[in-house]
Amino acid sequence: AAPLSAKPSAFKVDEKQTSLKDITTYNNFYEFGTDKGDPAAYAGSLTTRPWTVKVDGLVNKPGEFGIDDLLSSMPLEERVYRMRCVEAWSMVIPWIGFPLAELLNKVEPNGSAKYVAFETLQRPSEMPGQKGFLPVLDWPYVEGLRLDEAMHPLAILAVGLYGETLPNQNGAPIRLVVPWKYGFKGIKSIVRISLVDKQPPTSWNRQAANEYGFYANVNPEVDHPRWSQATERRIGESSFFGAGRHKTLPFNGYGDQVASLYSGMDLRVNY
Amino acid sequence: MASPARPTAPPAAAPATPIRRSGPRPGRRQAWQVWALYVVGFVPAVWTFYLGATDQLGADPVKSFEHSLGLWALRFLILTLCVTPLREITGMSLIRYRRALGLLAFYYAAMHLSTYLILDQGLDIAAVVADVLKRLFITIGMAAFVMLIPLAVTSNGYFIRRLGRNWGRLHKLIYLAAAAGAVHFVMSVKSWPTEPLVYAGIVAVLLTYRLLRPLWRPKRRGSARQRSAGTPLAGQPRQV
Numbered sequence: 189a190a191p192l193s194a195k196p197s198a199f200k201v202d203e204k205q206t207s208l209k210d211i212t213t214y215n216n217f218y219e220f221g222t223d224k225g226d227p228a229a230y231a232g233s234l235t236t237r238p239w240t241v242k243v244d245g246l247v248n249k250p251g252e253f254g255i256d257d258l259l260s261s262m263p264l265e266e267r268v269y270r271m272r273c274v275e276a277w278s279m280v281i282p283w284i285g286f287p288l289a290e291l292l293n294k295v296e297p298n299g300s301a302k303y304v305a306f307e308t309l310q311r312p313s314e315m316p317g318q319k320g321f322l323p324v325l326d327w328p329y330v331e332g333l334r335l336d337e338a339m340h341p342l343a344i345l346a347v348g349l350y351g352e353t354l355p356n357q358n359g360a361p362i363r364l365v366v367p368w369k370y371g372f373k374g375i376k377s378i379v380r381i382s383l384v385d386k387q388p389p390t391s392w393n394r395q396a397a398n399e400y401g402f403y404a405n406v407n408p409e410v411d412h413p414r415w416s417q418a419t420e421r422r423i424g425e426s427s428f429f430g431a432g433r434h435k436t437l438p439f440n441g442y443g444d445q446v447a448s449l450y451s452g453m454d455l456r457v458n459y
Numbered sequence: 460m461a462s463p464a465r466p467t468a469p470p471a472a473a474p475a476t477p478i479r480r481s482g483p484r485p486g487r488r489q490a491w492q493v494w495a496l497y498v499v500g501f502v503p504a505v506w507t508f509y510l511g512a513t514d515q516l517g518a519d520p521v522k523s524f525e526h527s528l529g530l531w532a533l534r535f536l537i538l539t540l541c542v543t544p545l546r547e548i549t550g551m552s553l554i555r556y557r558r559a560l561g562l563l564a565f566y567y568a569a570m571h572l573s574t575y576l577i578l579d580q581g582l583d584i585a586a587v588v589a590d591v592l593k594r595l596f597i598t599i600g601m602a603a604f605v606m607l608i609p610l611a612v613t614s615n616g617y618f619i620r621r622l623g624r625n626w627g628r629l630h631k632l633i634y635l636a637a638a639a640g641a642v643h644f645v646m647s648v649k650s651w652p653t654e655p656l657v658y659a660g661i662v663a664v665l666l667t668y669r670l671l672r673p674l675w676r677p678k679r680r681g682s683a684r685q686r687s688a689g690t691p692l693a694g695q696p697r698q699v
């Protein structure tokens with residue numbers, strides 16, 4: 189991870205930040221294995237240069253963007269966000285990134301674009317989890333957002349954390365961060381972003397549609413079928429003596445900014 | 460009807476006990492070995508607790524500790540279920556350790572549950588009750604633990620004598636408890652990672668062994684007679 193400078197931003201939660209060690213050793217990145225420690229153990233060999241992100245689909249100016257061009261040309265900001273995993277744990281992470289809208293505006297989505305589809309690198313030679321005899325997921329990992337969600341100022345493409353470029357296990361060199369949604373929406377190591385007119389498939393939804401919806405907004409009222417989402421364990425605080433359980437907040441605490449995106453929708457149905 | 464096998468003392472007439480290391484007499488030495496098994500058996504719990512208490516158990520120490528205890532409960536259940544097939548297939552009798560293995564499984568299940576209740580849920584009883592009632596995998600895990608309680612309570616000589624042939628019938632519950640434990644593990648994770656499936660596969664093989672054993676068992680009546688308790692297929696009439 190190389191040093192990466194970024195402007196401070198107003199998007200900063202005032203809570204104790206999770207340690208770099210915890211952020212970089214406790215990861216779900218199934219391309220490198222299903223254990224929380226697997227990404228830290230096996231992602232080191234991932235080649236992240238050269239790297240291009242192809243942005244195409246229903247746009248006027250499709251293009252391929254080199255990662256170093258993005259790092260130098262995009263307005264990098266530090267965003268301290270809560271991260272709430274669907275598994276009921278959470279962190280507070282100082283990301284460095286830029287609004288997804290900045291990139292989307294460059295390619296000029298046309299009038300028929302309604303959704304944004306994302307795709308992770310598929311490279312089994314460097315991603316041992318993709319080689320499995322019984323694949324845990326259909327590779328490559330795919331995710332999606334509605335266009336208005338993608339254009340929301342809170343939605344960023346992260347390229348760093350704690351003042352440095354993104355460690356491989358956290359989704360280097362570029363990943364999505366959508367802080368009001370469960371962590372699995374934050375697709376890692378993105379190689380392609382496509383503007384489309386229909387709701388795109390998403391990996392966890394394909395794996396278990398009754399457990400993981402397309403929207404996946406953090407919602408303490410709607411339980412996962414196998415566990416409650418009412419509370420969360422804050423990583424780093426839930427020490428052995430005194431488990432720090434926090435109440436989970438609607439939209440992960442970002443309701444003031446994003447709830448209006450879903451007005452009129454039944455969030456129990458669109459979980 | 461043969462009397463049920465006493466878990467720590469193999470019948471004197473057992474045909475094959477090649478593993479007895481020093482002398483044929485059961486007694487104090489054997490008890491010492493069983494106590495040693497308890498000591499060794501608790502090492503993972505003590506060690507993992509030490510790691511957790513000194514902040515060496517990763518980012519989510521409570522979850523890791525909880526998971527480790529549950530995994531060891533399942534491992535000891537599996538070892539308990541291995542005793543009979545091992546003896547029937549290889550002649551190696553570890554039956555004197557079976558009670559200790561079963562009780563270790565129970566103790567680990569109890570610690571796993573306590574960790575969930577105290578360290579994980581912070582004794583939020585309402586949340587726990589809701590979990591047990593609404594989350595099938597927790598319901599199943601709790602059922603497995605509840606099934607182990609009567610087995611642990613009746614694992615002593617008093618109840619073995621007192622219950623007679625019913626002791627063996629009661630202790631067939633371990634089959635259901637092991638199956639429930641394995642399902643609980645598989646259902647607790649996202650997708651279908653390998654590790655829980657491997658454990659479920661081992662349990663399935665051990666239970667299938669019991670199901671299929673009547674196919675070859677008649678050939679082994681002599682040895683079967685010695686250990687009718689705890690191992691027969693559920694519902695099979697015992698013949699002596």
